[in-house]
Each structure stands twice: as C-alpha cells, then as structure tokens.
Amino acid sequence: MAIGPSAVERWLDLSTEELRAQVSRLVSARLPGDHAVWQAIRRHPALVPRIRGVLSGLAATAAGSKDEAMQKVWISNARAALDQTTPAPVKVARKPVVDRAPAEEPEPVIDLREPEPRQKQPHKAIPTMLFQEPS
Numbered sequence: 001m002a003i004g005p006s007a008v009e010r011w012l013d014l015s016t017e018e019l020r021a022q023v024s025r026l027v028s029a030r031l032p033g034d035h036a037v038w039q040a041i042r043r044h045p046a047l048v049p050r051i052r053g054v055l056s057g058l059a060a061t062a063a064g065s066k067d068e069a070m071q072k073v074w075i076s077n078a079r080a081a082l083d084q085t086t087p088a089p090v091k092v093a094r095k096p097v098v099d100r101a102p103a104e105e106p107e108p109v110i111d112l113r114e115p116e117p118r119q120k121q122p123h124k125a126i127p128t129m130l131f132q133e134p135s
Contacts, residue, residue, distance in 0.1 A: 005039070019051075023078075027058065027074045033084040035081075051078075
C-alpha cells in the first residue's frame with residue numbers, strides 16, 4: 001500500500017501489523033509536519049491515537065539497536081507532526097493608496113551644550129587587612 005493522502009483513508013481498516021508497517025514507512029520517509037499525508041492523518045481523530053500507539057511500539061523496538069538515536073529522532077518528529085495544528089489562513093488587509101507629496105522630515109536637533117562636570121564622591125576608607133605568617 002502506498003503512502004499518500006488517499007491511502008490514509010484505508011489505514012482505518014488495517015490490522016495492527018499492517019498499520020505498523022505503514023507508519024514505519026511514514027516515519028522513515030521523514031515528511032515535514034505540514035505535508036498532505038500528515039494533514040490527512042490529523043483529519044481522522046480515530047487514527048491519531050492508533051498511530052501514537054504504533055509510534056510508541058516503534059520506539060520500544062528501536063531501543064538497543066545500532067540506529068536507536070536516529071530512529072528516536074524520526075519518531076519524535078512524527079509525534080510532533082501529529083501534534084501540529086493547521087494554522088488558520090492569514091488575511092492580509094491591503095493598505096489604501098494615498099497620493100500625497102512626501103513629507104519633509106524635520107532636521108535632527110543637535111545639543112551643543114558642554115556636559116556638566118561630575119561631582120566627585122568622597123573616597124571610602126580601605127579597611128586594613130592583617131595577614132598572619134604561616135607558623
């Protein structure tokens with residue numbers, strides 16, 4: 001069975017082993033979270049918990065293998081893709097075009113006064129330190 005948005009519809013009827021094979025292929029494909037396959041999966045509330053369970057099983061079987069670190073990264077990315085929400089489309093308001101002459105910018109004000117002298121603070125007394133010679 002192929003991995004695609006239309007194939008996801010048939011995943012609801014798969015056995016656990018068949019679903020595990022499909023999810024394993026999906027995880028190793030490393031599709032981004034906004035891919036059409038992940039969007040199709042998120043549209044089916046009954047499929048999401050089944051895939052979470054399969055991902056947990058895949059993580060458990062990856063433990064101790066030579067590719068454990070790589071598999072765990074891919075599985076965590078797949079979990080993040082399941083949790084991702086589809087953002088609402090952003091509507092951008094067009095700014096009205098106003099035909100005005102460019103406004104003159106005011107000249108910057110430069111302060112030519114000399115800085116005021118700082119007031120000197122009295123020096124604090126340095127405490128006397130006594131050192132003992134080693135005996």
